[in-house]
Amino acid sequence: MDLLEDYRKATFYFESGDPLGAARLLEPIVEAEPHNSAVRLLLARAYFNSAQLSGAETQLRELVEHDPSDHYAHHVLGRTLERAGRFREALPHLRLAAAMKQHADYAEALHRVEEWLGKSDPLEKS
Known part of the structure; x- marks a missing residue:
């Protein structure tokens, strides 16, 4: 198994719109290189x-x-939890990402979740 070649292929698959193909190649790489944050x-x-x-x-x-x-990992974790409908769990990660780095995507995601929580639970204004 050539990990570098598989990583390159996985990146190509991901960028070409095939996340399933990318994941299949990346899973054994993460297993072999568990501390490789990029993978x-x-x-x-x-x-x-x-x-x-x-x-x-x-x-x-x-x-x-x-x-x-890692502000980006917090942001994507927040987005993942948001997408799963777990807005209260998403909020701290989105807030942290937005506090660590000013980025339009971070601010939009945070605003979206705060809005959703504000409409569903008036007590969630902390």
Whole structure:
């Protein structure tokens, strides 16, 4: 197994719109290289893009546990939880990402979840 070649193929598949194909190639790489954050993040994004939200969440939680300052991992974890309808769990990750880095996507996701929670639960204004 040539991990580098498989990673390159997985990146190509992901960028070509085949997240399932990318995930199939990335899973054994993450198994072989569990501390490789770039591979784990690409696998999380492949899972997210193919609606395998549980898999995405697992990979992203591993990333934020390893590096709590990874704003992008917090953002994607928040988006994954949002997509799963777990808005209260998403909110702290989205807030943290937006606080760590000013980015339009971060602000939009945070606003969307805050709006949703504000409409569904008037007590969730903290």
